[in-house]
Amino acid sequence: xxxxxQSGSPxxxxxxxxxxxVLQFTTDPLETAHQRxxxxxxxxxxxxxxxxxxxxxALNRAAALHVADSDIVSTAMRCLREVLSADPRFNRxxxxxxxxxxxxxxxxxxxxxNRSSMIPVPLExxxxxxxxxxxLVRMILAPLRPPFRLxxxxxxxxxxxxxxxWQTMR
Amino acid sequence: MPHTTTREHMHEVWGRVAxxxxxxxxxxLFVPTFFASGYMASVLPNKGxxxxxxxxxxVFTILFAWISMGFWTALVGFLTLCSRYxxxxxxxxxxxxxxxxxxxPKTAILVPVCNEDSVRVFAGIAAIYRSLEKTGRLxxxxxxxxxxxxxxxxxxxxELMWDRTCRMLGAHGRLFYRRRKLNVKRKSGNIADFCRxxxxxxxxxxxxxxxxxxxxxxxxxxxxxxEQHPEVGILQTAPRGIGKESLLARLQQFANxxxxxxxxxxxxxxxxxxxxxxxxxxxxxxxxFMRYCALDKLPGKPPLGGEIMSHDFVEAxxxxxxxxxxWLAFDLGGxxxxxxxxxxxxxxxxxxxxxxxxxxxxLLFTKGLCPxxxxxxxxxxxxxxxxxxxxxxxxxxxxxxxxxxxxxxxYFPPDKTLFPIWPVWQPQWSVILLAFxxxxxxxxxxxxxxxxxxxxxxxRLHGGALKLFVSAVLEIIFxxxxxxxxxxxHSKFVFVTLLGGQVGWAGQQRGERETSWRDAVxxxxxxxxxxxLWGSSMFLINRTFFWWLTPILTGLALSIPLCVITSKVxxxxxxxxxxxxxxxxxxxxxxxxxxxxxxxxxxxRPSPLLALPTLHGFPRAVVEPFVNALHTRIIRxxxxxxxxIKKRREALVARALSQGPNALTVxxxxxxxxxxxxxxxxxxxxxxxxxxxxxxxxxxxx
Numbered sequence: 001x002x003x004x005x006q007s008g009s010p011x012x013x014x015x016x017x018x019x020x021x022v023l024q025f026t027t028d029p030l031e032t033a034h035q036r037x038x039x040x041x042x043x044x045x046x047x048x049x050x051x052x053x054x055x056x057x058a059l060n061r062a063a064a065l066h067v068a069d070s071d072i073v074s075t076a077m078r079c080l081r082e083v084l085s086a087d088p089r090f091n092r093x094x095x096x097x098x099x100x101x102x103x104x105x106x107x108x109x110x111x112x113x114n115r116s117s118m119i120p121v122p123l124e125x126x127x128x129x130x131x132x133x134x135x136l137v138r139m140i141l142a143p144l145r146p147p148f149r150l151x152x153x154x155x156x157x158x159x160x161x162x163x164x165x166w167q168t169m170r
Numbered sequence: 171m172p173h174t175t176t177r178e179h180m181h182e183v184w185g186r187v188a189x190x191x192x193x194x195x196x197x198x199l200f201v202p203t204f205f206a207s208g209y210m211a212s213v214l215p216n217k218g219x220x221x222x223x224x225x226x227x228x229v230f231t232i233l234f235a236w237i238s239m240g241f242w243t244a245l246v247g248f249l250t251l252c253s254r255y256x257x258x259x260x261x262x263x264x265x266x267x268x269x270x271x272x273x274x275p276k277t278a279i280l281v282p283v284c285n286e287d288s289v290r291v292f293a294g295i296a297a298i299y300r301s302l303e304k305t306g307r308l309x310x311x312x313x314x315x316x317x318x319x320x321x322x323x324x325x326x327x328x329e330l331m332w333d334r335t336c337r338m339l340g341a342h343g344r345l346f347y348r349r350r351k352l353n354v355k356r357k358s359g360n361i362a363d364f365c366r367x368x369x370x371x372x373x374x375x376x377x378x379x380x381x382x383x384x385x386x387x388x389x390x391x392x393x394x395x396x397e398q399h400p401e402v403g404i405l406q407t408a409p410r411g412i413g414k415e416s417l418l419a420r421l422q423q424f425a426n427x428x429x430x431x432x433x434x435x436x437x438x439x440x441x442x443x444x445x446x447x448x449x450x451x452x453x454x455x456x457x458x459f460m461r462y463c464a465l466d467k468l469p470g471k472p473p474l475g476g477e478i479m480s481h482d483f484v485e486a487x488x489x490x491x492x493x494x495x496x497w498l499a500f501d502l503g504g505x506x507x508x509x510x511x512x513x514x515x516x517x518x519x520x521x522x523x524x525x526x527x528x529x530x531x532x533l534l535f536t537k538g539l540c541p542x543x544x545x546x547x548x549x550x551x552x553x554x555x556x557x558x559x560x561x562x563x564x565x566x567x568x569x570x571x572x573x574x575x576x577x578x579x580x581y582f583p584p585d586k587t588l589f590p591i592w593p594v595w596q597p598q599w600s601v602i603l604l605a606f607x608x609x610x611x612x613x614x615x616x617x618x619x620x621x622x623x624x625x626x627x628x629x630r631l632h633g634g635a636l637k638l639f640v641s642a643v644l645e646i647i648f649x650x651x652x653x654x655x656x657x658x659x660h661s662k663f664v665f666v667t668l669l670g671g672q673v674g675w676a677g678q679q680r681g682e683r684e685t686s687w688r689d690a691v692x693x694x695x696x697x698x699x700x701x702x703l704w705g706s707s708m709f710l711i712n713r714t715f716f717w718w719l720t721p722i723l724t725g726l727a728l729s730i731p732l733c734v735i736t737s738k739v740x741x742x743x744x745x746x747x748x749x750x751x752x753x754x755x756x757x758x759x760x761x762x763x764x765x766x767x768x769x770x771x772x773x774x775r776p777s778p779l780l781a782l783p784t785l786h787g788f789p790r791a792v793v794e795p796f797v798n799a800l801h802t803r804i805i806r807x808x809x810x811x812x813x814x815i816k817k818r819r820e821a822l823v824a825r826a827l828s829q830g831p832n833a834l835t836v837x838x839x840x841x842x843x844x845x846x847x848x849x850x851x852x853x854x855x856x857x858x859x860x861x862x863x864x865x866x867x868x869x870x871x872x
Binding site: 029033044073074077096100115119123128130 | 346534781
């Protein structure tokens with residue numbers, strides 16, 4: 001900040017002093033603040049013909065509030081937000097969301113929730129030996145009709161038990 | 171369970187035929203393989219009696235069975251297409267009347283994305299939306315972009331593109347955007363998250379990839395087919411490769427367009443209602459999907475345990491296990507996807523697929539799965555394991571060549587024999603075997619070209635008969651040269667996966683970015699060195715075998731220039747100008763692809779809503795009032811934050827103001843983006859910066 005602008009006491013905010021106060025900031029900070037305000041208004045998509053009036057209003061308000069050692073850019077930006085929020089053309093809001101989307105009732109990011117569950121199914125993996133054993137049993141039993149199927153199953157079981165006993169006895 | 175009786179009846183009808191067809195396939199696979207392996211043994215000097223020759227014959231048998239499966243599939247596909255008779259072709263049934271079409275059920279079109287190029291994603295969605303709108307059947311469809319993006323810059327761009335697309339199409343309330351905070355279970359978790367939140371609202375969902383394009387008419391037809399066939403759980407289309415211009419992408423697009431159809435018809439012939447689900451460009455019945463296809467974790471740690479990476483095959487198997495059919499609508503046009511632009515991108519994708527497919531081996535013996543899906547698991551894993559087996563085959567051949575070079579044959583072993591043991595190698599027999607294998611490998615490609623020539627006007631869409639033939643030869647040359655490179659990498663992937671190495675699941679590189687020589691050398695120097703050492707040693711030791719190896723060694727030795735050349739867009743374009751490697755979509759582009767180009771151009775232009783178009787990503791969300799408001803409106807978090815977190819975020823804001831956005835890590839940026847209050851505060855404070863240095867960090871002019 002220019003040292004010249006930092007000197008002096010808090011400035012009287014009355015309307016009569018406004019123009020003279022503005023004239024005190026003839027160097028960079030004031031210009032920076034002005035440019036920043038115009039850029040911000042452009043970013044808000046405010047029509048060009050309104051930008052200069054709004055920027056001037058904010059700048060004047062900032063000049064009125066400006067105190068020594070404070071930052072004119074920061075004060076001007078705060079003032080601009082106040083000016084915009086007071087202006088009925090801009091929804092009288094300080095909130096950017098309302099500024100941009102306040103009128104857009106159709107702005108829907110996601111539909112309303114309609115929750116339900118989706119529980120992971122157990123995969124029930126088996127080992128290859130067990131798998132092939134049961135596959136073999138199924139293949140043997142598949143062509144048989146129900147009474148024969150049961151009988152064959154019993155015979156198979158009996159044979160297995162006999163084999164087990166024979167192995168153990170040996 | 172609805173329609174149980176109808177479903178069981180339908181499954182019985184095609185199930186009986188499917189069993190016979192698969193039995194025939196097994197006979198066709200095993201009988202020629204048996205004879206070929208016997209012939210292979212007879213070609214070898216010791217007739218397969220020594221251990222390395224036995225190993226060679228075993229590996230050859232497996233590989234021969236593997237390649238002959240492709241051959242028979244293509245042959246059956248070719249015959250089916252020529253006969254124009256397909257009893258079980260599911261889209262073949264006549265469409266409903268106009269009245270019933272008007273009453274299509276609610277369908278969600280899901281586009282799961284993860285760190286993708288947001289312009290391309292939303293341009294694709296816009297093209298599909300417009301195509302659907304043109305059919306006059308847009309009403310039952312809602313679009314959901316389900317983002318798992320973790321990059322804060324891409325997050326902001328996605329939000330902006332979503333808003334621009336909605337404004338451009340007037341699609342607010344029909345095109346939705348959701349970003350998950352936690353990337354649980356990757357894509358399958360993302361879709362499951364959608365199902366849990368909104369699945370009840372929809373009868374069907376169509377899952378797309380970030381690079382998918384589908385015609386509106388195709389989407390409507392898919393819903394109609396699902397309505398006509400209540401027994402179908404998943405209907406998969408066969409997407410065609412389009413839209414890329416690098417040489418490799420154009421080679422693959424050509425192969426996909428020319429050879430793809432006969433393979434798809436062949437697959438359909440064997441699989442019928444037990445088909446694949448490829449994870450995108452497919453329609454799914456939501457209710458059974460939610461009930462039966464939620465995926466559990468596999469026991470153990472990654473790479474073979476943990477979250478299931480290639481979820482699509484497993485979901486198809488679970489859907490089928492629950493009694494719902496999975497069909498491949500091979501001839502339903504208007505379904506497109508993009509190919510990886512470079513060899514390195516393709517290999518990176520294969521690395522992930524390899525790990526996913528290897529995981530499937532652990533599901534091979536899961537209770538209740540139908541045999542075809544077990545076979546598909548095995549087939550998927552074998553797509554990569556076969557590379558390792560091929561490498562093993564070549565290693566064994568080399569070992570045998572070394573052995574015979576340095577070891578004199580023993581004609582009279584210690585055991586008493588009447589006749590001397592006379593190792594005889596019959597090179598002419600080997601040539602016959604090689605020719606036979608080459609027929610198995612390349613005949614499907616010939617049949618595919620032949621089928622196009624048979625169809626009136628089809629060759630014109632590939633540049634004419636002569637250019638189609640030249641293109642096919644070119645494709646064969648490049649695929650032969652690239653095969654050993656892929657073999658080496660796939661072998662490495664399988665090996666690394668088995669040893670416990672794992673990969674991340676970041677977004678894919680889909681843009682046309684060429685490979686630099688530096689990158690090519692970094693990735694392929696090992697293969698080149700191997701080829702040079704292998705070739706020179708064989709040239710010195712066994713010159714006959716060296717000539718046999720040259721097709722493999724050439725590809726490996728040239729892998730660096732091949733990698734660079736195939737990534738060149740200029741080469742792809744030059745061939746296109748010459749009328750080579752043309753696909754129908756390049757000769758007569760469908761309207762959807764033209765719209766895609768238009769929307770790409772429109773979305774790449776700076777938005778008129780932005781005052782500082784040079785900004786990008788996170789700084790844009792902080793500085794641009796519109797983007798800041800859009801972001802805070804989208805995240806809409808009313809959560810109260812603990813005091814400690816609040817203080818930490820305040821410190822982050824202070825650091826961002828004093829040191830600029832680059833001082834923040836990705837995690838810190840994400841934390842700030844998740845907090846609307848912080849973002850609003852940061853936005854105000856940044857615009858209040860008057861110091862030149864600090865303001866310049868945020869690209870604010872001073």
